[in-house]
Amino acid sequence: MNKPYHTLGFLLLVAILYTLLSIIVPGSTFRVDDFLFRFPKPFEQLAGDNIKIASSKTDSIQPDVNSKVKTITEESIPNLDSLYVEPVKASSDSAIAPQKNIVTAGTLHLEMPQGINALGSFISAIYRNSDEATTVRVLHYGDSQIEGDRITSQLRAALQEKYGGKGLGLIPIWNTEYLPYGFRVSLSEHVNVNSTVKAKPTQKPDCVLGSIAEVAPSNLYREIVSIKVNSKQSFNTLSIVSGNSDSSYALKIIVDGTDTLETQVVPYSKVKLVNVNLPSRFERISIQLRNPSTVKLYGLLAESGSGVSVNNIALRGTSGNFFNHFDSGVASEIYRILNVRLVIMQFGINVVPSNLSSYAYYQKLMEQQIKAVKRFAPQADILVVGVSDMANRFDGELKSNPSVEKVLQAQRKAALGNGALFWDGYSAMGGEGSIIEWVNSKPPLATKDYTHFTNYGAKRFGQKMANALLMALGNNNLSNDNQTTAFTDSVSYE
Template identity: 25%
Template sequence: MGVAFAAPPKRSEPPVPAKLDDPCLDSGCKRHALDHFRETVATQRTKRDRPVRISYFGDSLIATDHIASGLRQRLGALIGAGGPGFVFASSPHPFNQHQAVQRFAGGSWQVHGVSAAVPADRMLGLGGSAEGSGSVRFTPATPVSAIDIHYLEQPRGGEIEIFADGKLIETFSTGGDVKRPAFKKAALPAGAKRFELRAKSRVRLFGAALEAASGAVVDNLGIVNATAKGLAKYIAPDHLRVQLAHRASDLVIVMFGTNEAEWLVPKGQGMAEHEQVMVDLLASVRAANPDSSCLVVSPLDQLDWRKEGAPPRDSIPAMVDAQRRAAKAQGCAFWDTYDWMGGKGASAQWFRRGLVIKDFQHPTSEGAARIAEALFAGLVAK
């Protein structure tokens, strides 16, 4: 590979906990970026009177749900399971997955997503939408007590019916004078296991949050082929802020760079633009919920398997630095996963250990579990 590697640790050894940069939020350094999330988790370990929400944006590394699921399970073991959280109405990409819920969409839906087809009005919810008429069925892996439907209110909007275990709960109209994001929350019957939304006529449905009254919730907002620029460009900023404000997550995690690493170079306009895109995206996150926490997770090391000798991609260290600066500028915490996993060429070690697949970019399920375990350990003190 052209790079000298230290002997990799044994696969049975637990991962080193994530070392998170946690910047001060005031001149006296009395508050830090992660204080809100950590204090909320500490309170909910005993009080358990509301969900603790994490919204995890990302690309294919998150879209598989392995990292988000690992975090969901570990936090759930601490404060209880809170349900799958927000789930897209229809998968924005065929390879998106979710381990906390089964979803089936049927009918004449036209599906949009930030990495594929985008509507002209750029109203995509948290990254994807389904437009038309049809049904969406959800079967969560753990009990839930409420559903919060994210949709577009619009002229001549159709109706949505809510069913629980085949029984109609409520019907509401999505019609309105102008196009704007809207939300409908409904209580769900105790013990119900299967939920369905049936859309009639002209409906644009973004998705639904399925939650218990308390416990850990990790929204999987990863989309295959997504980039930070795509999220910032293809969702209208005001629209995204409304979605984030309504979701009111205690922690928003942003992890992009897997795709950008293939074309960005260490210096130049492209990398400068990436940094500015991250700054703008994080500004929307912070503006939506100023008192909540945010965290940027850097891209992992990559090897360019298409080139002779599979050299490490030299875009990664520059991207890590750019994202670190963007996070600090907006008062967000930062995790340098590139350094954590071993730095330049570390994905070769991870491949030998069965922790990344042969593209030297995407973690295996075991590799993703180690990332989730390290992140949880860094976020939640013992």
């Protein structure tokens, strides 16, 4: 049996050998063939106040110089979204008193492809909508950076204030944990929901609005979805996007115990849109089905029946490579009946950690997604949002991941080369090293994984994006000048 001092002696010997290796190996790394071995400097880890931080150009954010910077321990993470477990809900901004207002130094223009009015369809729809009682819809797809409706909520607020409309839009029933404040959704055991990320290969083609729900057969009415709403949420229309079935099925909507709608759905097309007018005040909506065979449910939308509806479709862990896998017939029909005029693609944080020398493959992948949307929804304009800044430790220095700019350029080329708009999220944050200052800001604008925004940061990023979009919408000539405009706006956290 080993004695305690034997174990202690062994541990001391290992510590001495580790320290000697970290001192001997230049730059704390050495390479054998294609393998890179790294020995972090132990004394450098202890001297937290002496960590070098790369310079940044972020606008009007003062870092907390007295705070110590936590580092990411892994330099190559296949899926950063999978590590992001902090619950992020839109309600947090209203529940936390801000320490100060942040003033942005400029609004970055949307970048336009040469010779194309890439926002023309959306502009035409919203200005025509002012004379008609119709709804113009925006679909904002993204990874966990937009989870909890955080960035999307700022776009929605800005567009609805200017062009009308109200309501959350799409209710993400595949991720009820991250519903915005004021909503509670319960699904019955008879409903099987799978998001684009988790769906089986046979289900993925139907996940056009982020998920597919399949309702098991029943010869009697039974509740499949219950929605509880408090007075903070305002909408007067519930839209149900359902799919085909092998037989007719009956749909019933009960609002606060009162039957509001009962309709028979005949399986004559791939997609059916049912709109339900709601009373001015209510607390609970019950959706019930009587369906002899399985029914597909594509989505539920809380809206107002007119104006602009901006819909959050947050899919944790994805790089956005699913549009070309949609069933083109189903996607075309859903986009048509919903009058989708703008699709926003915001991805990239799950691509950067691969740290490749070239991201040409990702450029091609994004090109495939843009072309797919253009095929099944030619009426929709497309906006690609460039990846936000991400930081990691490289040779003892905390700085922006060099792959960020490579991924950004791949996104920019894919967008502008295929008739889509582009907005540089990285530069809008402040460019190189800005994520570090966002982490150290008071209040913090990013979390200490040096990747994801806090609620304050998401709100700020969303307001910057909203300003850029509103500026483009206000300029009917839409020039190809991609330079930053000297425009100042005050961003307050209320």
